[in-house]
Amino acid sequence: MENYTHDIPTKILFGKGQIAHLPEILAGYGRRVLLCYGGGSIKKTGLYDEIMTLLKDFTVIECGGIEPNPRISSVERGAKLCREHNVDVILAAGGGSVIDCAKAIAVGTFYEGDLWEMVLTAREGRKALPLVDILTLSATGSEYDGGGVITNPETNEKLGGSYTYPAVSICDPTYTFTVSPYQTAAGSADIMSHVMEGYFAETTDSILSDGIAEALLKTVIKCLPVALKEPDNYAARASLMSASSIACSGIPEYGKKWSGWPCHALEHELSAWYDITHGAGLAILTPRWMRYVLAKDPEQVRPQLARFARNVWGLAGDDEMVLAEQGIAALEKFFADAGLPMTLTELGITDEHFAEMAVHADRGGRLSHSWIPLMPEDSEAILRMCL
Ligand code: NZQ
Ligand code: ZN
DSSP: OOOOOOOOOOEEEESTTGGGGHHHHHHTTOSEEEEEEOSSHHHHHSHHHHHHHHTTTSEEEEEOOOOSSOBHHHHHHHHHHHHHTTOSEEEEEESHHHHHHHHHHHHHTTOOSOHHHHHHTOOTTOOOOOEEEEEOSSSSOGGGSSEEEEEETTTTEEEEEEOOOOSEEEEOGGGGTTSOHHHHHHHHHHHHHHHHHHHSSSOOOOHHHHHHHHHHHHHHHHHHHHHHHOTTOHHHHHHHHHHHHHHTSSGGGTTOOOOOOHHHHHHHHHHHHHOOOHHHHHHHHHHHHHHHHHHHOHHHHHHHHHHHHHHTTOOOOSOHHHHHHHHHHHHHHHHHHTTOOOOSGGGTOOSTTHHHHHHHHTGGGTTTTSSSOOOHHHHHHHHHHTO
């Protein structure tokens, strides 16, 4: 087991009605608020009106229209508004895209120079405006981490980096009742991927982390079908929301060597070129990555996939190879049953850019130094398996 340091400065206010604390939280930072939101879901759900009523004594500057897979142009627009209006605090109301964009705006407000350059060199510790968020979609964990992912459509790049942690995240599961079945399933696939990316790794003696990871996966397996059937089932939505925050927080990877997060590296390439939903891309990629690395390095991968089959899916048997394959099939069926696409072809993606994607995904040696090293030709083969 490896040494680790963990320091999450975010306060989570979880549960029904926690938004009542919003005025006192924001007042602690000032009265001039940049409200970031997406394409309008908060207006349809009534959250926008609720926020405006609570903030009647504040000056609210709006930065709406933030895209899913948020773009650098939105970061630039938000940072400009913060500078022009002397904003004291940013309030992000939405899913991971809105929160990620707000994080980059928080840093971009003080960054001198080109903001795409800031994204290319993103790192913790840069000066940032304080950020408060209201989470409306259980998926990314952006409410409980310092990372953000920003897209530049001109260069076909979607890059993750460290910006700033939210000071406070308001996590009220009732705000997720309106999330569509597709986004609910994609968000759940993202939560599971955050766990699986760390679970399959070189370190095998970090027993607590692996137990936490298995509990998180089983929670999603239990709650996603309930949330799809009964969108306003509070218990299911609440467990998915807690799982979202913990899955990407680093907690399930305590004491584990960094695995390289290969499915995320490849998915960000797909979203960069084709603007697809992150969790849907992960649901397509993950079983293919599993099959590929199982064939490439069975000695390393077989026991871990067999453990996944036993402990997560409750499968039994003595033949580890059979179990490993059954575990992959169970995951694939779970995603398909949730209504997620299972091939890139269904999303209109061809192999046209796979070679470029495979090289770009290894930026900084990320994939060639991952748990089961992937050279660009390996990544390209995995992408082809997804067609
Ligand atoms: O834009 P609006 O109108 O708000 O609609 C959104 C959007 O169309 C809608 N939505 C959100 N909450 C809703 C709702 N619709 C109805 N009711 C609600 N309560 O859902 C759609 C998708 O929203 P989005 O924010 O894009 O989804 P998600 O939370 O999955 O975020 C995805 C982004 O986060 C990045 C992804 O790459 C992608 O860009 N990630 C961020 C991470 C992080 N910060 O740590 C880690 C992840 O691995 C991920 O890469
Ligand atoms: Zn993710």
